[in-house]
Amino acid sequence: MTDRIEHNGMQVDAVLSEFITKQALPGTVVDAEDFWAGFSALVHDFGPRNRALLEKREEIQAKIDQWHIDNRDAPHDRNAYEAFLQEIGYLIPEGEAFTIETTNVDPEIATVPGPQLVVPITNARFALNAANARWGSLYDAFYGTDAMGTRPPAGGYDRGHGARVVARSRVFLDEAFPIVGKSHADVTRYVVSDGALLVDDQPLAQPEKFVGYRGNPKAPDAVLLRNNGLHVELVFDRAHPIGGRDQALLADVRLESAVSAIMDCEDSVACVDAEDKVLAYGNWLGLMQGNLTADLSKNGKTMTRRLADDVTYTAPDGSDLVLKGRALLWIRNVGHLMTNPAIHDRDGNEVFEGLMDAMITTLVAMHDLKRDGGNSALGSVYVVKPKMHGPEEVAFTTEIFNHVEKTLGLPANTVKIGIMDEERRTTVNLMECIRAAKSRVAFINTGFLDRTGDEIHTSMEAGPFSRKDFIKRKGWISAYENQNVDVGLACGFSGKAQIGKGMWAMPDMMAAMIEQKIEHPKSGANCAWVPSPTAATLHALHYHKVDVMAVQEKLLKGGRRAHVSAILDIPLAAFRAWSKEQVAREVENNAQGILGYVVRWIDQGVGCSKVPDINNVGLMEDRATCRISAQALANWLHHDVTSEADVMAAMQKMAKVVDEQNADDPAYRPMAPDYDGIAFQAACDLVFKGREQPSGYTEPVLHRRRLELKSQRNH
Numbered sequence: 262m263t264d265r266i267e268h269n270g271m272q273v274d275a276v277l278s279e280f281i282t283k284q285a286l287p288g289t290v291v292d293a294e295d296f297w298a299g300f301s302a303l304v305h306d307f308g309p310r311n312r313a314l315l316e317k318r319e320e321i322q323a324k325i326d327q328w329h330i331d332n333r334d335a336p337h338d339r340n341a342y343e344a345f346l347q348e349i350g351y352l353i354p355e356g357e358a359f360t361i362e363t364t365n366v367d368p369e370i371a372t373v374p375g376p377q378l379v380v381p382i383t384n385a386r387f388a389l390n391a392a393n394a395r396w397g398s399l400y401d402a403f404y405g406t407d408a409m410g411t412r413p414p415a416g417g418y419d420r421g422h423g424a425r426v427v428a429r430s431r432v433f434l435d436e437a438f439p440i441v442g443k444s445h446a447d448v449t450r451y452v453v454s455d456g457a458l459l460v461d462d463q464p465l466a467q468p469e470k471f472v473g474y475r476g477n478p479k480a481p482d483a484v485l486l487r488n489n490g491l492h493v494e495l496v497f498d499r500a501h502p503i504g505g506r507d508q509a510l511l512a513d514v515r516l517e518s519a520v521s522a523i524m525d526c527e528d529s530v531a532c533v534d535a536e537d538k539v540l541a542y543g544n545w546l547g548l549m550q551g552n553l554t555a556d557l558s559k560n561g562k563t564m565t566r567r568l569a570d571d572v573t574y575t576a577p578d579g580s581d582l583v584l585k586g587r588a589l590l591w592i593r594n595v596g597h598l599m600t601n602p603a604i605h606d607r608d609g610n611e612v613f614e615g616l617m618d619a620m621i622t623t624l625v626a627m628h629d630l631k632r633d634g635g636n637s638a639l640g641s642v643y644v645v646k647p648k649m650h651g652p653e654e655v656a657f658t659t660e661i662f663n664h665v666e667k668t669l670g671l672p673a674n675t676v677k678i679g680i681m682d683e684e685r686r687t688t689v690n691l692m693e694c695i696r697a698a699k700s701r702v703a704f705i706n707t708g709f710l711d712r713t714g715d716e717i718h719t720s721m722e723a724g725p726f727s728r729k730d731f732i733k734r735k736g737w738i739s740a741y742e743n744q745n746v747d748v749g750l751a752c753g754f755s756g757k758a759q760i761g762k763g764m765w766a767m768p769d770m771m772a773a774m775i776e777q778k779i780e781h782p783k784s785g786a787n788c789a790w791v792p793s794p795t796a797a798t799l800h801a802l803h804y805h806k807v808d809v810m811a812v813q814e815k816l817l818k819g820g821r822r823a824h825v826s827a828i829l830d831i832p833l834a835a836f837r838a839w840s841k842e843q844v845a846r847e848v849e850n851n852a853q854g855i856l857g858y859v860v861r862w863i864d865q866g867v868g869c870s871k872v873p874d875i876n877n878v879g880l881m882e883d884r885a886t887c888r889i890s891a892q893a894l895a896n897w898l899h900h901d902v903t904s905e906a907d908v909m910a911a912m913q914k915m916a917k918v919v920d921e922q923n924a925d926d927p928a929y930r931p932m933a934p935d936y937d938g939i940a941f942q943a944a945c946d947l948v949f950k951g952r953e954q955p956s957g958y959t960e961p962v963l964h965r966r967r968l969e970l971k972s973q974r975n976h
Contacts, residue, residue, distance in 0.1 A: 263275075269301035270607035271612070272604065274602070277538060277603050280539045281624075284543070284546060285625050291668075299665075299668025299669075300620050302668075303619070303620055303665070304604070304606050304613075304616055305607065306664075307664070308616065310657065311615070312613075315597065317653075325346075325349075327722075329721075333722070333723070339830070343825070351686060352690065352825065353651075353652065355692050358751065359696060359699060359752065360752060360753030361702055361754065361757060363674070363701055363702055363703050365640060366677060369520045369521050369585075370589060371703075371756055371757050371759075372810075373490040374520075375490075375517065376519050376789065376791045376796070376800040377523065378519045378790070378797055379593075380529065381525055381529040381530045382544050382592070383540050383544065385554070386555040388553065389554075389567070391588065391794065393587060394798075395517060395518065395519055395520070395569070395585060395587050396494070397519075397798030398798065399430050399433065399515065400426050400427070400513050402795045403426040403429055403430065404422065405795065406795060406799070408772055409426070409772070436805070438465055438467075438488065439466040440461075440466065441463045442463055443461060448461050448508070450509065451495065451497070452480075453471075453478035453481060453577075456577035456578060458486075472486065472492070472576065472582065473575055475574050480499065483495060483574070485574050488805050489805055489807075489810075491804055492517040494516075496511070496513040497510045498510060516798050516801045517584075518794065518797040519794060520588060520589065520788070521589040522590055522591070523590075523591040523592075524545060524591065525593045526592065526593055528883040528885050529869030533968050534602055535602070538617070542621055545622060549625050549629040549632075549636065551629075553568065568587055569587055571634055572584050589643070591645050593647060595618055595647070596646070597657070598648065598958060599961070600614060601613075620668070624669060627669060627671070629642075642671075643676075644676055645704065646680065647681040647683065647711075648681065649681070649684065650686040652696070655697040656698075659701060678703065679705070679706070680698065681711075682708070682745050683707070685712070685716055688712065688745075689829065691705070691744065692748050692752065695749070695752045699752075703759065704760075705749050705760055705761065706786075706788075707762055709763050710888065713732055714891075715957060717892040717895075717896050718892050718952075718954075721895070721896055721952060722899075723831050724834070725834050725837060726832060726833055726896050728843075728847050729851070731832075731834075735832035737829070737830045737831070740827035740830075741828050742784065744822070744823040744824070746760055746784055746816065750813055751817075755813040760786050761790065762781040762789040764791070765791055766882075766886070767792075767880060768793050770878075774799065782803050782807040782809045782812070783807055785809065785816045787809045787810075844903055848894065848903050850874070851890040851891075852915040854872070854882065855894075856919045856932070856941070856944050857874075857882065858882040858887050859887065859943050859963070860919060860941070862940075865929075870882060873922045875915075884960065888958060891947040891954075891957070891959060892951055894948045895952050895957075905949065912941070912944065912945060913933065913936055917933045919932065939970045943966035947962050947963075
């Protein structure tokens, strides 16, 4: 029986009540009675409205389903389809042009393009790694990955590979910071003289790119450069030059890497009750107070990881220049859908988790607003709000934070929100979604996985969808990606807010990332997601090659590249005469991905991890990847592309594969040969009951099954 504490009509789990009362509230100016009264008002006044918005989602979906059923055998009439969507209020007219009015946005969000990390807030070590990924070693990133096309031989330092790392790093310096008449590869000396950097007595081709140094100007310990808003630090080790061979004594090239990071309470975590939520909120509190730590063991020694300090340099004019040592942090709340048993309202209903997150994560962030050198230099709190469907739900989010700010005594629009453009009703109404939050929006982005999952669920009755890899090749996806940038720019995001792109999902394939992910800054996006600090350092190279602000200026002059009609081109299968082998391969690929993710989510409470795919390629999996795979199988089952028997056979076959892939994990519980564990049942629910899930989301199934497992273990 859960112990609960009564607060203004709410029954709050004792663990959560104690956290708020003893940890979150002390140190703020918020009175406890005022907090609980305002929290209760949020729950009881906004809860019914939240529920009504979810009911509206289902009503609209039922109408779309029926339209597709009624028109399934007729040639698709795009004009008639758009008219129907307008008639039911799914698609609304765009209003007059406007510009967002968001103020007090930190430069990491507004004016400095760069990589963005997303990490589960429940893992303190990951959270610290992400926060400290503001700076990364280019030498380490090149040496320890396949970024240069090869990996270092195992065991010890390989001089040949190390020499290639140094040479490749010098190529980067030549491209970003050219020297008049000389290459960085040939330099023997970096000297600061009369406020200028001289490299073997030659100036930089663009002298203004030198912005600071540390130590003796005649033999500096570090030289600070800046290109396209991002800093690069040349680190010298005069006592221990690399291998004794570096003529300039250059020991490392450190790049400003993850300019911003999202601490995630949503897709990458498994938070199903008060215990889980307190872990998430507690780590966020540690980040906001600046005292979060994590112990880790390496080579038999225990080390404590902490937040990195800011770094001070001497500017060319002799003044102090202080640069942040940490990424600018967002906190991602959950969407409007889920409830959580951590709090019950006065009628005994579970409270909507999004309301909890809004109130508690903002309260926690107040600790940063009182702290010098904290997260936001401009007194802002940054909250990403996912899975909103259309302008009405964005407006609802804005009203939520209006209430939160009033309760906590914060100035209006202290909380800046990020709008995840990952649901189709948001995509086709993006400008009006932005308008609904024009005084607090500071971020929009695209995400192929969730967006495709919603695409499949929304058009479930239209027919069988293409295979996943072919969905990516359809015209709707490029229209979606282009519109996101174009609408953001049309609404005045350039220099005020972030326009983001999605995750690179293969953390071990950095050479491929370097080749492909440059397309994100080229598209005009001023941030894009990466799976690790190392990936952030390598992706930062792209922002040195591409001046994103110049790209945005050019795009603004070119006008809108994509319109709603192209986005509404449903990616149904054009060729349906698949062989049995092709169908089986697609089914097994989806089944393996679902099982590999779900078994860790249910049994171990791991919300995001590197999961080997059917070809043993490690992929970053979260609920978004699971959503698209589950909806793809549900769609093919519904349209008889495959059968329940064949899918179940594939699930059991792939369960054995996943068991083998996890054989070295002592905490892993095999699914085969009985196939009766809660994790396997959850994976099957996602597929065989996929059409019943609201918007095709995985959360209802995963939360229910995880709670079931935790209940069994507690008894």
